[in-house]
Amino acid sequence: MRPAPEDVRTVVCAGTGVIGGGWVAYFLARGYDVVAWDPAAGAEERLRHLVDAAWPALTELGLADGADRARLAYEPDLAAACGRADFVQESAPEDLDLKRRLLADIDAVTPEGVVVSSSTSGYGMTDMQTLCTNPGRTVVGHPFNPPYLIPLVEVVGGEQTDADVVSWTADFFRLAGKSVITMDREVPGFIANRLQEALWREALHMVAAGEATVEQIDLSITDGPGLRWPVHGPMLTFHLAGGQGGMAHMLDHFGPSLLSPWTRLVAAELTPELRDAVVDGCDREAAGRSIDDLVAERDRGVIAVLRALGRA
Incomplete structure (x- = not known):
């Protein structure tokens, strides 16, 4: 039993x-x-x-x-x-x-x-x-x-x-x-490894093409978006990038940049269904917290990380 x-x-x-x-x-x-x-x-x-x-x-x-x-x-x-x-x-x-x-x-x-x-x-x-x-x-x-x-x-x-x-x-x-x-369904590599692998592959492309050094790539994360991810993760981070309009404004304003050559990955087609799913998901994750609430939460978290690492 x-x-x-x-x-x-x-x-x-x-x-x-x-x-x-x-x-x-x-x-x-x-x-x-x-x-x-x-x-x-x-x-x-x-x-x-x-x-x-x-x-x-x-x-x-x-x-x-x-x-x-x-x-x-x-x-x-x-x-x-x-x-x-x-x-x-x-x-x-x-x-x-x-x-x-x-x-x-x-x-x-x-x-x-x-x-x-x-x-x-x-x-x-x-x-x-x-x-x-x-x-x-x-x-x-x-x-x-x-x-x-x-x-x-x-x-x-x-x-x-x-x-x-x-x-x-x-x-x-x-x-x-x-x-x-x-997880609701199986996918090779699961969730986090697939995200991690996408970053890893792009990093290797940039080193191979002479576009960035190993040190530059690491610093770009440790002193850049990596400081925000322990607080909100990539989706809520972009939710805040839309200002008071949140993810909806972010996708409507920056959605066309998905087709820009910023990565070797093929971009997902930003269909109305995908847009709505991402916007609704951010609303659920925010759980009633306003943009101002989330900004304050992010700022406190980044400061705590910087201080814990002796960098502030």
Whole structure:
């Protein structure tokens, strides 16, 4: 039987590299018992080193009641590890065949109903759950590096994933202290990686063409839009760029610039439907906050970031 999200006590982390090890550190800091499995030689030593290195940051953020590195157990046998699970987080290398086989192996030895989540950074669960006997309990729980520090997790199921497993997983991660996006549909790379990849590709184009240096590109973000994104993100940032008219004015006034050669990406066609969807989304996210409210909120946040970095 599947425990309620709030009743999870033991988390199994299958795969303990940079991502899996980060998960181990995070779950320990949140007060869970953690059983780790990884077949690689020397994996336990590397894992314990990673946890020790992450612990000062986790301590500064605030440890949950009962948080203790001594609650980590390393188990070399997959069946023995998964047999103790209330929840499984798989973090194997990004190899589709490996993911398929490992998820099937985990499914075969994990108690009935227990959710099996994957840290994959790009594969859809539809493609990974093909060999599982019980694919309904498999779901993507995509973190960001390092998982012990970055709050976001993107949750999305595959075609055979049970709907209640998606909602259960989102609830579990929220209870564990994560910020969760529950995606409505699968898309390769999910949301944040696709946005990150677009910026990365354009940066490589500019370096290759001699249009910008690495240092200029980094400074353009750290001292430019990157200072606003922790506060509002790109959509509300452009909402404010429209002044008192908000996103509607922004799209109507600057929409034609989507066709300007400012990026190598093909621009989405700014249809009335797309315009209305973006405007309505900004209104929902603003949740009653006026443009003036959002401007003040942004300014406070940017000042806080600058001061935290010693740059103001």
